Amino acid sequence: MNASTKTRALLAGAPLDTGNLGVSALGTSTAFGVKQRMPQMELTCFDHGRLMRRHEIVINKARLEVDLCGALFTRRWHRPESLARIRFAARLGGLLNPAARRILAADAVLDISGGDSFTDLYGAWRFRQVTLPKIIALENRVPLILLPQTFGPFRSPKTRRVAQRIVRGATMAWARDARSFEILCDLLGPGHFDPARHRLGVDVAFALPANEPQGDRLPPPMREWLVRNGDQEQPLVGLNISGLIWHDPASARDRYGLQADYREAIVQLLDRLLRDPARPRVLLVPHVLTPNGHYESDPHACRLAVQAALDRHPDAADRIAIVPPDFDACEMKWIISRCDWFCGTRMHSTIAALSSGVPAAAIAYSDKTQGVFETCGQGEHVHDPRRLTTEELVESVLTSFRRRDAATTSLATALPAVLAKANEQMNVITELIQSLRQARCAASSDGTGSRA
Numbered sequence: 001m002n003a004s005t006k007t008r009a010l011l012a013g014a015p016l017d018t019g020n021l022g023v024s025a026l027g028t029s030t031a032f033g034v035k036q037r038m039p040q041m042e043l044t045c046f047d048h049g050r051l052m053r054r055h056e057i058v059i060n061k062a063r064l065e066v067d068l069c070g071a072l073f074t075r076r077w078h079r080p081e082s083l084a085r086i087r088f089a090a091r092l093g094g095l096l097n098p099a100a101r102r103i104l105a106a107d108a109v110l111d112i113s114g115g116d117s118f119t120d121l122y123g124a125w126r127f128r129q130v131t132l133p134k135i136i137a138l139e140n141r142v143p144l145i146l147l148p149q150t151f152g153p154f155r156s157p158k159t160r161r162v163a164q165r166i167v168r169g170a171t172m173a174w175a176r177d178a179r180s181f182e183i184l185c186d187l188l189g190p191g192h193f194d195p196a197r198h199r200l201g202v203d204v205a206f207a208l209p210a211n212e213p214q215g216d217r218l219p220p221p222m223r224e225w226l227v228r229n230g231d232q233e234q235p236l237v238g239l240n241i242s243g244l245i246w247h248d249p250a251s252a253r254d255r256y257g258l259q260a261d262y263r264e265a266i267v268q269l270l271d272r273l274l275r276d277p278a279r280p281r282v283l284l285v286p287h288v289l290t291p292n293g294h295y296e297s298d299p300h301a302c303r304l305a306v307q308a309a310l311d312r313h314p315d316a317a318d319r320i321a322i323v324p325p326d327f328d329a330c331e332m333k334w335i336i337s338r339c340d341w342f343c344g345t346r347m348h349s350t351i352a353a354l355s356s357g358v359p360a361a362a363i364a365y366s367d368k369t370q371g372v373f374e375t376c377g378q379g380e381h382v383h384d385p386r387r388l389t390t391e392e393l394v395e396s397v398l399t400s401f402r403r404r405d406a407a408t409t410s411l412a413t414a415l416p417a418v419l420a421k422a423n424e425q426m427n428v429i430t431e432l433i434q435s436l437r438q439a440r441c442a443a444s445s446d447g448t449g450s451r452a
Contacts, residue, residue, distance in 0.1 A: 007437045008042045008105050009034065012071070012133035013112040013147075015047035016055070019289045022205070022348030023114050025329040029208040030110065030147060031057055033426040035064045038433070044102045046071040046133060050081060052098045059209045059330055071099045073129040083132040090140050100136075107437040108171070109137040110429070112147040115176070115203065115348070116368050119152050120159040127159055131166065138169045143436050145429060148176035148201040150368045152183045160187070168192050172432060174201040174425060177371030199425070202375055205348055206355040207422040210337050211330035218335075222321050225281055226338040237273060237280045237401070238336055238353065240287050240344035241266055243294070245365070246301035256365040260385035260393040262345075265363070268394045269343075270309040273401075274316045282309075282320045285336060287346040289325040298346070299325045341404040343397055347372065354378065357415055359407035361400035363393065377414035381407060 014027030027045060034041060044067045045055075057064040070081030077084045080097050089097035094104055103109060113130045120127045137144040146167065154160035167173050167187055175181035181200040185193050218226065225236055245252045245262045252258060273282055284306060286298030293300070302322045310317055323335055329352075336342055336349065337356035344350040345363045353360035354376050361381045362369045370382045383396040400407065 005441070006040065006042055007038055007107055007433060008044070008102075009108050009110055009433055010044045010046065010102055010106040011110045011112075012046045013114055013117070013130055013149075014045070016045060016057075016068070017047045017049055021287045021289065021329040021332055022346055022351075025205040025208050025333070025348050025352070026112050026115050026147075026203075028057060028059070028329055029204045030112065031064060031066055032059055032062075032209065033204065033207060034110075034430055034433070035066075036062075037426065037430040041433075043067070044069050044106070046099070048072050048081075058211075060211055067102075069099050069102055071133065073125065073132060083129070083136070087132065087136050087139070090136055103133075103136055103142055104140060106137075106142055107440055108143045108145050108433045109133065110145050110147055111137075112204070113149050115205075116150040116366075118146075118149055118163065120154050120156050124159075127162075131162060134166045134170075135162075138166065143171040144169065145432065146170050146173040147429070148174040148204055148425065150177075150180045150371075151175060151187060152180075154187075163187060164189065167198075170197070171436070172197050172199065172429070174199045174429075176201055176203045177368075177375050179367060179371035179374075199428070201425040202418055202421050203348075203351055203372055204422065204426070205351045206418055207426065208333055208352070208355070209330055210334040210352075210356065211328070212334045213327055213331045217324075217326060219321075219324065221318070222283070222323070225283065225321075226335060233278070235278055235280045235340040235404075236338065237282045238285050238339035238342040238344075238358075239266075239270070239282060240285045240342075240346050240349040241298060241301045241305055242345035243286075243288060243290070243297040243299075243301040245345060246304070247295055247297070252365075256386065258365060258385045260388050260390040262363070262385055265385065265390050265393045265397075266305055267308050268390070269397055270305060270320075271312055272394065272398055274309060274313045274319065279319065280340075283335075283339065284320070284322045285332065285342075285344070285349060286323060286325055287332065287344070287349040341401055343400070354411065354415070355419070357408070357411060359400075359404040359411055361397050363397065376418055377410050378407065 016027045047068050049070045053068045055068045073083050086099045089095035089100035094101035117130045175184045249263050284302040288296050288298045290297045333352040336352040342353035342358050343361040347369045350360045350362045364382050373379050373382045381400045
């Protein structure tokens, strides 16, 4: 395929360099989905790096090549990666700016807002970061496809108006669950909803492939736990702890309105699991892999939780372990898929479980998780520390653990439809990209211009 006929797309809102495996899962799953269907597509992924770089995504035996391009909201506006400079350069036809040129050359901009950041809840800075790529696409008449994500809430009338202009201007917009779809429809307003353009889908991470880690990267006895053949006498429990909530519980309580003490709830949960007559093995699974000392570090939170657990149960050292922070999103999904039951606070850690057929519970302090679990018929297994006391939260999560067999059965019934929807929505998205490319080529050939 020569340059004049090559399909080009740009992915924004899911950088692969954040250390957040949930965001990486979105980016990797999207890249895999479009490249699997359109192998010759030139796909550019915005990230936080410098200029243009070639990158290879390895999924099982498949090797997918994408281009990485720096694009971030920064006060250093003189840098070519500055979204403000990219916006200015795009107005002038690219102006020697690689990111601006990639946007202008794209047949479509795919945007996912980190899955849950198309909102003003995280402040003005984050809102500008996630909306500027969308705005630049619309300003330059590049078709914008909003991939399955959470919309809102929007507390400020000003940010709501910006969001409304974006969703009305998008060529297609997908919500990842029924609750968010209602918000999308409300945001569009009367007379603007179009069932062909505004769709209900599922989180793209449901389609993320799982990769078994190769070599000796899994330390003993962890590998033995994970490759066992269904040892029902000693279940394997996976537990994800959010460093964001663990490290500063007072701030988290004020910011998110938590009633329960999250740190104490995790300590009590581990205590109860280690005292359980079934003698479960407990595998702590970090999902935001920032270094020690970082306010979001899951690995550091896991280490502190294990230390607290072993202070109470020194004889349980052979039944609790932490997954090293050395695995990518696909490998971590494989690890999670080997558990008999999983509990996570990071939502995409629980999606890795649900999409693998593993019964899961979520400790969730935002409504986004409820909608995703309801997609799989698992809404009762979302436990909200904003509404439960510490003791109630622990008991509620343990109830999910005790009902894991029933959850396995109900999840097995619901999951095929969810996975089919994940596959079908990617078919629709790639077909749309192809049709946009064809329309652009036709407009170019008859002299009407490449952008309508």
